[in-house]
Amino acid sequence: MPHDLLKDRVALITGAGQGLGAAVAREFAAEGASVALVEINPTTVSAVEAEIRSKGGRAQAYPLDITDHAAYRQAIEQVVARWGRLDILVNNAAIAFYATILDDTLENWRKQIAVNLESVYMGSKMAAPIMVRQGGGRIISITSVQGFVSSGMCGAYNAAKGGIIALTKSMAVELAPYNILVNAVAPGFMLTPMSIVDGVDETQSPDFLDWYVAKRKIPLARTGYPEDDAGAVVFLASEYCRYMTGQVLVVDGGLTSTF
Numbered sequence: 729m730p731h732d733l734l735k736d737r738v739a740l741i742t743g744a745g746q747g748l749g750a751a752v753a754r755e756f757a758a759e760g761a762s763v764a765l766v767e768i769n770p771t772t773v774s775a776v777e778a779e780i781r782s783k784g785g786r787a788q789a790y791p792l793d794i795t796d797h798a799a800y801r802q803a804i805e806q807v808v809a810r811w812g813r814l815d816i817l818v819n820n821a822a823i824a825f826y827a828t829i830l831d832d833t834l835e836n837w838r839k840q841i842a843v844n845l846e847s848v849y850m851g852s853k854m855a856a857p858i859m860v861r862q863g864g865g866r867i868i869s870i871t872s873v874q875g876f877v878s879s880g881m882c883g884a885y886n887a888a889k890g891g892i893i894a895l896t897k898s899m900a901v902e903l904a905p906y907n908i909l910v911n912a913v914a915p916g917f918m919l920t921p922m923s924i925v926d927g928v929d930e931t932q933s934p935d936f937l938d939w940y941v942a943k944r945k946i947p948l949a950r951t952g953y954p955e956d957d958a959g960a961v962v963f964l965a966s967e968y969c970r971y972m973t974g975q976v977l978v979v980d981g982g983l984t985s986t987f
């Protein structure tokens with residue numbers, strides 16, 4: 729159902745090798761954008777690049793670790809050299825380790841803050857001046873319902889996601905004079921490789937199916953799929969979104985609307 733919503737736009741998506749990042753890349757390309765695919769895993773990202781190109785889309789893979797700021801900066805420069813501009817940044821890549829405050833380690837905390845939060849700051853810091861020069865742009869970051877509420881076991885992840893919400897609001901205020909809109913999307917449960925913990929798909933476990941689906945703790949009674957959230961990202965990147973900044977779109981099937 730593409731409508732050329734992002735015709736002639738250039739977008740950079742982090743974590744584009746699988747899950748939500750790959751879904752956003754596919755939707756953006758189908759809507760006419762050229763997509764720069766930043767991803768630490770060279771194998772998955774080249775498969776997404778090939779898939780988009782095989783459908784006539786414009787995609788270029790940039791296999792790198794977003795905590796390597798020099799490599800990330802170089803990729804952004806290459807995107808601008810290749811396509812002449814950068815209109816949309818999607819800060820999506822993240823990692824999750826599970827531990828309580830009693831058994832977590834400072835090393836895990838630092839790693840998650842570096843990948844999940846500092847990269848949002850650095851990516852935005854590097855992309856924003858380009859958007860200022862162009863006269864506008866969009867920065868869209870993927871947070872989580874865990875930025876507002878917690879299931880426990882992931883304090884560093886939650887702190888990073890809460891930090892993204894605060895940073896989104898701060899950047900929205902600072903960049904509004906330059907016509908740069910800054911928003912976030914907060915998925916609830918989403919069926920992606922991240923939801924497979926120790927080989928078990930948490931969205932298919934008996935407990936999940938009983939509590940969240942049969943008992944409708946998720947009022948829409950199913951897990952989310954990457955495409956459900958990708959649609960919200962397309963909206964925020966498109967001209968249908970033009971008077972909204974500093975906001976968080978919650979895409980959780982109603983999960984955080986009930987208790």
Ligand SMILES: NC(=O)c1ccc[n+]([C@@H]2O[C@H](COP(=O)([O-])OP(=O)(O)OC[C@H]3O[C@@H](n4cnc5c(N)ncnc54)[C@H](O)[C@@H]3O)[C@@H](O)[C@H]2O)c1
Binds near residue numbers: 744767768821871873
């Ligand atoms: N899956 C869920 O249930 C869920 C729920 C809420 C929010 N989210 C958020 O949605 C976003 C996408 O998650 P997903 O479920 O698609 O995860 P995923 O693990 O399937 O995909 C994340 C991608 O990011 C890449 N990546 C990780 N570290 C990187 C690094 N240092 N440099 C470059 N790339 C890196 C991974 O290789 C992977 O391809 C994340 O921000 C996540 O926190 C996911």
